[in-house]
Amino acid sequence: MRLEDSGNGREVSTAHPPIDPNRPSAARIYDAYLGGTHNFDADRVVAARAVELLPETPQIARANRAFLRRAVRYATGRGIRQFLDLGSGIPTEHNVHEVAQELAPDARVVYVDLDPTAVLYGRHLLGEDPRTAVVHGDLQHPAAILAEPEVRNLLDLTRPVAVLMVAVLHFLPDGPAMDSALAAYRDAAAPGSVLAVSHLTSSGDPAQMERVTDLYNRAGTPLVPRDAAQVARFFEGWRLVEPGLVFGPQWRPDGEPVSEPARYLTLAGVGER
Numbered sequence: 001m002r003l004e005d006s007g008n009g010r011e012v013s014t015a016h017p018p019i020d021p022n023r024p025s026a027a028r029i030y031d032a033y034l035g036g037t038h039n040f041d042a043d044r045v046v047a048a049r050a051v052e053l054l055p056e057t058p059q060i061a062r063a064n065r066a067f068l069r070r071a072v073r074y075a076t077g078r079g080i081r082q083f084l085d086l087g088s089g090i091p092t093e094h095n096v097h098e099v100a101q102e103l104a105p106d107a108r109v110v111y112v113d114l115d116p117t118a119v120l121y122g123r124h125l126l127g128e129d130p131r132t133a134v135v136h137g138d139l140q141h142p143a144a145i146l147a148e149p150e151v152r153n154l155l156d157l158t159r160p161v162a163v164l165m166v167a168v169l170h171f172l173p174d175g176p177a178m179d180s181a182l183a184a185y186r187d188a189a190a191p192g193s194v195l196a197v198s199h200l201t202s203s204g205d206p207a208q209m210e211r212v213t214d215l216y217n218r219a220g221t222p223l224v225p226r227d228a229a230q231v232a233r234f235f236e237g238w239r240l241v242e243p244g245l246v247f248g249p250q251w252r253p254d255g256e257p258v259s260e261p262a263r264y265l266t267l268a269g270v271g272e273r
C-alpha cells in the first residue's frame with residue numbers, strides 16, 4: 001500500500017484511526033476492483049475470489065462510479081453546490097469534488113467514511129483544499145456527523161445539499177439505527193436537496209448475489225443485498241426523479257443503453273425534496 005507523500009510537499013495527516021492490514025475491508029476490496037493501490041493481501045484475496053465467482057465485478061464497480069458521477073452532475077445541474085458523501089470510499093478517479101467542481105468550482109464536499117484507509121488517503125489527497133474535508137465517522141450516527149466542525153464549516157444545511165449514499169447501505173443491517181439515520185439526514189436536508197443511493201440487489205441474479213454475499217460475510221464485511229421494494233423505502237420523504245429506481249446503468253445513461261442491466265446487480269435512484 002502506498003500512502004507516502006506524493007512529492008507535493010504536503011505531509012500525510014497522522015490524525016486517523018489505526019489501519020489493520022490483516023483484516024479485509026470493504027473500502028480496500030472495492031479499491032482493488034477499481035485497480036487502486038490502497039489495498040493489502042487480505043483485501044486482494046477477497047477481491048480475487050469475488051472476481052472468480054463473478055467475473056463482471058470490476059465492471060460493476062466501475063458502473064457504480066459512473067452512476068455516482070451522473071448523480072453528482074445532476075445535482076450540480078440543479079444548482080446544488082454542497083455534497084455530503086456518506087461512505088465515500090478510498091479516493092479514486094472522478095471523485096465527487098472533481099466532478100462537481102468541473103461544473104461549479106465553488107462546490108464544497110464533505111467525505112465521510114468509517115474506514116481508516118479511506119480517511120487517511122482522502123486527507124492526504126485533499127490536503128489543504130478549503131472546499132473539501134474528510135470526516136471519520138459512522139453514517140449511522142447522524143447527530144455526530146452533522147455536528148462535526150468540518151461539516152458545519154463547509155455545509156450550510158439551510159440550503160439544498162446532495163446527500164450521497166452510494167454503494168454503502170448494503171453494508172448496514174436493517175433496524176432502528178438505519179431507519180433513524182435515514183430520517184435524520186432527510187430532515188436535515190433543506191427543500192431542493194437531493195438524495196442519491198445505489199445498492200446491491202438480489203433482484204437481478206439471486207444465485208450470483210448469494211455467492212458474493214456469502215464471500216463477504218465470511219470475510220467479516222457482511223453484505224445485505226435488498227430488493228427494489230426494500231431499497232425504495234430508503235427514499236421515504238423524497239420524490240424519486242425519472243427514471244425512478246432502476247438498475248444502475250439505466251439511470252440517465254450518458255451513452256448507449258447497456259444490454260442486460262440486471263447483470264450489474266445494483267439498483268440506483270435519485271430523490272428530491
Ligand SMILES: C[S@@+](CC[C@H](N)C(=O)[O-])C[C@H]1O[C@@H](n2cnc3c(N)ncnc32)[C@H](O)[C@@H]1O
Binds near residue numbers: 065139
Ligand atoms: C463500496 S464502497 C463505496 C464507495 C463510494 N461511495 C462509491 O460508490 O464509489 C463502500 C464504503 O462505505 C464505507 N462504509 C461502510 N459502512 C459505513 C458506515 N456505517 N459509515 C460510513 N461509511 C461506511 C466503507 O468503508 C467503504 O469505504
